[in-house]
Amino acid sequence: MFALLQENAQLASLIATMVAVLLVLSLIEVLAIRYGERVLRRIWHYMEVARFHLLRQPLIQHLVERHPALSGFLAARFQREHFFGLTLTMFVVMGGYVLALYAGLVEDVVEAEAIVAFDHYVSAHMSVLRSSPIISSVIVITSLGAAAVTCLIIALTSIVCAVLRKPYIIVGLLISTIGSTLFSFLSKMLFARERPTEILLTEQTYSFPSGHATISIALYGFIAYIAIRLTSNFAWQVRLFSLAVMICVLVGLSRIVLNEHYLSDVLGGFLAGSLWLIVAISVTEWLTSAGKIHWQHTWRTFDRVLVAACLIIAAIASTLYAYFHYMPMLGSA
Template identity: 55%
Template sequence: MIAFIQENQQLFSLAMALLCIVVFLWVLQYVLIHYGKPALSLISRGELWLRGHIARLPLITRLQDKYPVLFGFIAKRFARGHFSGLILTVLTLLNVYILAVFAGLVEDVVEADSIVTTDLFVSQHMSVLRESGIIDIFVLITSLGSTPVTCLIVVLTAILCMVVRRPYVIIGLLVSTIGSTAFTFVNKMVFQRARPVDILLHEHTYSFPSGHATVSIALYGFLGYMAIRFSSRFVRQVRLLSLAVLLCVLIGLSRIVLNEHYLSDVLGGFLVGSLWLIIAISVTEWLTARGKINWHMSWSKGQISLVWLGVIMVFVATLIYANMYQFPLLG
């Protein structure tokens, strides 16, 4: 056993990474299902107590009397019960944080910081797997992030939204996918980073950030958000979240295993996808608050069958694309 591990260190490391991801998501899912609602309730009560305590402080009272307009604005930003309050504030702060992290990652890549050394180390180790049978699995996974497959998913999702009479959901879908794709294209042109030397599936675009990693978050993340919003059961929502995260991670990991991108490219793609996903969710929630979208509906058997038909079509399209355009590149 030890000899096998020593001979297949890269494959063993990859298997351990996958196992850690699955275990982490399983533990997270278990914790959220069993302790999520009580924890949210506790946080909510704590937030109300803290807000009341701060409001009663003498200093805050004097400042509130002196600057009523400013404190009125702040109060609205942290108010519950409507989208433009606490929800929008949290989403905005989260996007600011993501932008700051992305800027830091860009600086590290441009200045050839330690992340670049890690990129080269990981790329060299992944190149050893080019003859492994596991490559075929990751080719199929990476095909889920290809342009033809993602365009098909967008079209099918738009059709589904029209069928269930929720057309305004399409706006958020397009904001997430088109916005992230355009942002990624501009960044590729700006940084013009070359792809890894031992690339398996020859690409003609630049490397940073990864388009597949971006679209995995922007598209599949938004699909996960849609499924969660349409679902009324908390347990199902948590499982849908875990599934969406796992799919996004696998697509990003496939770009590293196939040496299509460096690790920092994938991380950058995840950040860009998250940025536009949050923007799309904000737009969709704003439309919901204005009464344009009603997430509460009873799904008929025909509508459920349409969803599964779409899943099957995407699966078949992925197989066709991989066999016609991806596997031949492996030689």
């Protein structure tokens, strides 16, 4: 193994990158579990203190007196008691920020900025890994973002939501997955960016943004959101979030390793998926505030067995899809 790494600098760099990413995620997870709740409580406390002192400033009081309608509207946007207050404000700010990042990335790609040169640099190094022994494992990972596998996982998730008697969650799931898929498809058609020349698996669609990266954020991110909402234990919430991030990162990295996409394609996919994930979570939280979804759930043995069975089915399906769909492509490449 060490001899192989010495002979292949690209493989060594890839493994080092993966190890570094996993270590960073693990460190963040440990710190979040240990200090996360305390930090969040302090943030909320300092925000309330800042709000209290801000409202007592003479200039603010003067503006409130002169513009009561405007000040009332702004004050309502920061109320924590209802969805259309601070919750919606935070979602709008996050969505706007992600959309701005996506627009900036698109501008860089279209205008052939430095990121495009870096794309080709990374792609040239990844092409050396065509005969690497890790390719088969990478193909199994990339199958988690394949259309057939994600459709199966969406169906399994919908079944679980129906059995748990929380059917309105499916609305957010469909918004996240269908919306992100359509957005990715239209973006591909609009920008018509060609895929890397050293592509390892045959694909018929354009390159930007990566559909696999998009759906990984939209689907696995929303599933993680469901699991987090159904869990009251903060440590488990952090672990579930960390697991979802890890899956998405690995799927995106697999597209680069297989030379299916450039680095900026994957980044664009992550941003597009995040945008629709925010929209879907916003709608789900609105349905929750309207009383359509109740997250408190008493887990029965049947519920746990069903979730475990769905996870096993998804794992088997992604592995079979990799070996019976992607592997023949690899043999003919």
